[in-house]
Amino acid sequence: MVEPSRDPALREILTMLAPGTPLREGIERVIRANRGALIVIGWSPEVEPLVSGGFVIDIGATSQRIAELAKMDGALVLDADASRILRANVHLVPDPGIPTWETGTRHRSAERTARQTGQPVITVSESMGIVSLYFGERKHVVEEVSALLFRANQALSTLERYRSRLDEVSALLSAREIEDAVTLRDAVLTLQRAEMLRRIAREVEDHVVELGTEGRLIQLQLDELVGSVANERELVVRDYLGDRRRRLDKVLRDIGRLSIDELLNADRVASALAYSSDDLERPVTPRGYRLLSRIPRLPVSVVDGLVEKFGTLPRVMEATIAELDEVEGIGESRARSIQDGLRRLAEATFLEHYV
16 A cells, blocks of 8 residues: 555545545536535534524535535535535634635635634635635645546656666666675665655555546556555665664654655665765675565565574575574475575576576
8 A cells, every 4th residue: 555645634635525426526516507615624613613694404415415505605514524514505704814815705714714723625716616625724726637637647657667667676686685796775776766666656646536436547557556665665674774773664754754855865865774875885785584575475474583593685595494494483394495485586586687
């Protein structure tokens, strides 16, 4: 699963606004009728004092009801998951002292209400048919499906190119690991490519959230392209982290927080792995997490046990059946399968990289 680039609260709101949902279909009906709308999502103690007039309705939120009730000049108030219409034709009276950059009355009320209450507020521009979401201090313009699909497909094309590049450097790293000829730069390059791929995938996932039912094909393509990239990123760090006292999750977070320029700087990534910039051409030996994880049906606990006992991948590859059998969870049969698995990986890597 791709990690989201937006915070969970915003993603949840965009999910409610995605094509195929009653709320989005109701908004589309409003746009087709050349009308405007003002919709507050969620009834709270902060919202209640701002509501004046209108009437209590408390009915299920269907697209038809949202469109019909939005024809009145006032705002609609829906419950937190946009499944019920709680109030209709209400006048919102937010604090006029709250700053706003909007000019239209509807949009000024929406922005101030969102800032004052913390609840999401949606506006539909009557003149332009533009849907805007106000949430806290943020404003998000909801794009049309065609525009989102275009951007998502562009991002997928970029993702395909980066996936190809990652596969290339990953195969090179595997070949050098088997030959015990890895430099820190090899590991850093693989980590850079994996992190870049992860970030692009997060952008595509954000598009999928906004596309709703229209994004199912994009999601399938994304899942196929991303595969085990997050796992690859983690395994590279586990193999080459210079200071094992550093927590893995913190190192991954630190790498994830690097700006694009910092991520493309090999010295900066080396620093995240607890090395100096002078170490980039230094030979480093993998612990073995990455290649051992590619052996079929080999539990994570056994991989951890092998690394703990032997320390490095070359030592695991040189171990005898008897030595492998000493690791908890490995019998003679599994020891042979580990040797066979490593041999097949070495042969496949050699053929892929050199032939």
